[in-house]
Amino acid sequence: MPHPSSAISPASVFIRGGRIIDPASGRDEIGDLLVENGVISASTAAPGGDLPVIDAKGLIVSPGLIDMHVHLREPGGSQKETIATGTRAAAAGGFTSVLAMPNTTPPADGPNTIALMRQRAAETAHVNVFVSGCITVGMKGEQLAPIGSLYKAGVVALTDDGHCVQNNELMRRALDYARMFDLLTLDHCQDYNLSAGGVMHEGYWSTVLGLPGWPRIAEDMIVARNILLSQLTGARIHVQHLSSADSVRLVRDAKSRGVKISAEAMPHHLALTDASIEGYDTRFKMNPPLREKSDQDALFAGLADGTIEILASDHAPHASYEKEVEFADAPFGIVGLETELGLFQKLLINDGVLDWPSMLRKLTINPARLLGLDRGTLAPGAPGDVTVIDPDHAWKVDSSHFESLSHNTPFDGWELPGRATHTIVSGTVVWSLN
Numbered sequence: 001m002p003h004p005s006s007a008i009s010p011a012s013v014f015i016r017g018g019r020i021i022d023p024a025s026g027r028d029e030i031g032d033l034l035v036e037n038g039v040i041s042a043s044t045a046a047p048g049g050d051l052p053v054i055d056a057k058g059l060i061v062s063p064g065l066i067d068m069h070v071h072l073r074e075p076g077g078s079q080k081e082t083i084a085t086g087t088r089a090a091a092a093g094g095f096t097s098v099l100a101m102p103n104t105t106p107p108a109d110g111p112n113t114i115a116l117m118r119q120r121a122a123e124t125a126h127v128n129v130f131v132s133g134c135i136t137v138g139m140k141g142e143q144l145a146p147i148g149s150l151y152k153a154g155v156v157a158l159t160d161d162g163h164c165v166q167n168n169e170l171m172r173r174a175l176d177y178a179r180m181f182d183l184l185t186l187d188h189c190q191d192y193n194l195s196a197g198g199v200m201h202e203g204y205w206s207t208v209l210g211l212p213g214w215p216r217i218a219e220d221m222i223v224a225r226n227i228l229l230s231q232l233t234g235a236r237i238h239v240q241h242l243s244s245a246d247s248v249r250l251v252r253d254a255k256s257r258g259v260k261i262s263a264e265a266m267p268h269h270l271a272l273t274d275a276s277i278e279g280y281d282t283r284f285k286m287n288p289p290l291r292e293k294s295d296q297d298a299l300f301a302g303l304a305d306g307t308i309e310i311l312a313s314d315h316a317p318h319a320s321y322e323k324e325v326e327f328a329d330a331p332f333g334i335v336g337l338e339t340e341l342g343l344f345q346k347l348l349i350n351d352g353v354l355d356w357p358s359m360l361r362k363l364t365i366n367p368a369r370l371l372g373l374d375r376g377t378l379a380p381g382a383p384g385d386v387t388v389i390d391p392d393h394a395w396k397v398d399s400s401h402f403e404s405l406s407h408n409t410p411f412d413g414w415e416l417p418g419r420a421t422h423t424i425v426s427g428t429v430v431w432s433l434n
């Protein structure tokens with residue numbers, strides 16, 4: 001079982017009278033939860049002594065949330081984010097574990113960079129950090145990274161995220177190796193020829209605004225490729241940040257045939273469409289791009305019927321000077337860790353797409369199982385990672401208060417219905433509201 005890197009020591013805490021939701025076991029009841037010496041206890045007896053007590057009346061007590069798509073930017077991007085600031089943002093958003101993407105500088109394509117990232121996390125992280133390694137050397141898509149050495153160095157997944165391996169034969173070989181180690185391969189699905197030069201969704205708005213289009217077919221083509229390669233190799237593939245209706249349909253069909261494919265959705269693709277780009281605001285520029293209402297409807301349907309089993313942020317910090325340029329020149333991506341839980345509640349629960357247990361499943365046990373982590377559950381003996389959520393704590397997004405070093409969000413000023421009140425890692429309260 002892979003171990004996370006974090007600077008948190010095990011502790012104890014008693015959480016009283018909350019609505020305990022553990023999707024892994026189907027538990028959903030009012031009760032008390034004890035974390036003892038960093039581990040979920042089978043006992044719910046109120047302990048004596050000076051143990052910290054959290055009054056969770058009216059609050060939800062969930063397994064610690066896991067975000068399996070986060071860019072921490074360290075090493076090499078400390079003007080955007082560091083492991084310390086990114087994990088502080090994660091804690092503030094209710095996340096107890098994150099999976100760091102390997103597109104750092106240098107890229108995490110060998111055991112030395114993985115060791116460096118794990119060391120920095122062990123010294124500075126506020127939550128558990130798991131690391132992924134590159135599929136190809138330098139994410140150039142030309143030569144396989146040393147997958148066996150990456151596995152030995154502790155990666156829990158492989159990805160060239162931000163890039164996409166275009167050579168199908170190389171991807172096939174990568175998957176053969178990944179299968180040997182039962183490593184999940186995550187793919188940023190983008191055909192470079194079909195999306196060449198594209199900076200926003202190809203459609204009505206790209207025509208009106210005169211910006212080059214990044215069409216859905218560029219995503220769909222690689223999703224289809226991955227389904228075929230998973231069938232051929234037997235390797236598990238996870239398609240990242242789905243944005244297109246046809247991609248959802250392809251994944252649904254493949255799953256019904258038993259193909260080992262999984263998928264994730266991001267809050268921005270659920271909340272916004274390409275019409276938001278009307279003012280050429282670079283905060284609405286991401287990859288894959290914001291698409292149309294019909295794509296959003298397909299994403300909601302895919303979340304409701306289980307086709308899409310993962311919710312994540314694609315937290316992608318960029319300094320303001322990088323985003324304050326012409327739309328075509330701005331980098332892709334937005335920060336997401338501090339707003340995603342509230343956005344998911346607003347868009348999925350308050351709008352009736354999912355209930356709390358089915359939404360929390362996509363943020364806890366589902367990512368844990370895909371990545372092979374011993375987390376994402378409140379079962380006795382599991383690591384004492386817990387998120388306490390107030391579903392009635394309405395708040396207004398103000399990026400100037402973010403813990404993240406970066407503030408590139410399109411959600412400034414949005415009213416969100418709820419948020420995490422306590423983030424607990426191994427029994428230690430690493431963040432609390434107020």
Ligand SMILES: [Zn+2]
Binds near residue numbers: 241288
């Ligand atoms: Zn990506």
